[in-house]
Amino acid sequence: MIQLVDVTKTFDRFPAVNGATMTVPKGVIYGLLGPNGAGKTTLLKLMAGILRQDRGTIVIDGEEVWENTNVKQRLLFLPDFVYFFPHTTIRQMADFYEQVYPSFSRERFVELQEAFSLDLDKKIQQFSKGMQRQAAFWLAFSVQPDVLIMDEPLDGLDAFVRRHVKQLLIDEVVEREMTIVISSHNLRELEDLCGIVGLMERGTVRLERDLDELRAGMHKLQLAFRDGFPSELVERLDIVHREERGSIVLLVVRGEKRRIEETVRAFHPLILDVLPLSLEEIFMYEIGRGAHV
Template identity: 40%
Template sequence: MITTEKLSKNFSGFRALESITCQIQNGSIYGMVGSNGAGKSTFLRLITGVYKPDEGTVLIDGQPVWENPDVKKRIAYVPDELYFLAGANINRMEKMYKSMYSTFSVEKCRKLTRLFELDPKKPLNTFSKGMRRQAATLLALSIQPEYIFFDETFDGLDPVMRNLVKKLICEDVLERNATAVITSHSLRELEDTCDQLALLHKGGLVLQSDVENLKTEQYKIQAAFPQQYEKEDFEKMGITVQSFSRQGAVINMIVKGDRNAAYAKLRSLNPVLLEILPLSLEEVFTYEMDALGYTFDYE
């Protein structure tokens, strides 16, 4: 399990991360979303031991990460800005990783290279951006880590490769009980892959929840009644209204709570129109942010 407690990081007076406290369970896929400059990459660098925390702690299975080879050998990290040795090809990088990670599997590396249809002898600096990202991903997966961290990994991948990478991550999580942490600025990328999602904004963790809960806990109700009701009327009935708007006779509400109970209560008012519609994750996040007083734009 990954645990951070009041994790903070400064850069020349700029507060990049502010007191992040979270837990990431083993065998889960944890997604972190946020706008550019939110602190996602900084968070990952702290967890992988690249940066030293200025305040707070980062523990993996109860052990600090910083300068701890015993923990770091169980970690693989695919950063947003990739790095390969000058003039190296996949074979050369394979040798480098093999000399640095005792769990590195050459067999798996070669299998994944074939799967991604990459030429292991061709210099990596001749690869496209997407191919370089594929190469970095397969090298990281070949380490067979217990914890794997992807920073903006899907950026530059075509839809087919994106699905392939997601599939490989899921396989590792399922087969080896690995834990994956994926950051992205796009919710859509993470929606169908992650178990948990967190939202980072201006260095702070503003939201963290199970994806299933997020999707089912909030929903949209469209209704029309013979008489006019206001938001407070519904709240008096015990319905938690996150957002309320009216267009003519039609009321649109974002409601949080038990769906069936809310439906029953509204039915008792003899609506002319009553529909319950699911929300996308984007909508969920947007309304959560509104409730918290944050406003920002998604892509």
């Protein structure tokens, strides 16, 4: 389990992370969402022990992360821009990882060679961006970490490789109870992968919730009434967004689905459709402004 309590990190008096608290249970895929500048990358680096917090605590399985070799040998961080030593090959990087991580498995490394189909002896810097990302995943899966923290990990991968990597991530969680924290601009990708999401804004984690619970707590309604939209309904619903398209009213409403439907039916609508909300839509309405992840 990963636990952050009241974590703050300031750069030149600017609080990139400001009192963030979050909990990542063991063996889940946790998606970290937020607009640009919310502090997601800084928070991930703090979690990985790359940066040291100014205030607050960060523990993994009860141990502080900062300068803790025992924790860091069981943790791997994949940054937005992957880095390899200059002029090295995948084979040479595998030798290095084997020295650093006791959990590195040569058997797993050889097994994954077929999956990634990269030249072991070609300099990694000569690979395309997507192939370098594949090399990073190959090495990461070979390490078999207990905790994998990733910032925009699927960027640059083609559709086939992306699907394969996502399946490998799911397999690691199911088979080894690996804990994964992932931040991505592609909310559709997170929707496919994550069981829990955290919503970050202005340096703090505003909410974290099981994805199914998050979906169950917000609904999109398509409505029409004989004599126009009843004003009383506004007072009875927790309306997040309202839009009118001719005689059709589109509402995004917080609450329990059954109670919302009962409330609306009391006003005898001509049309009452409950439509699914995507993770991207939920994100936009929770943030409450037109920000981009």
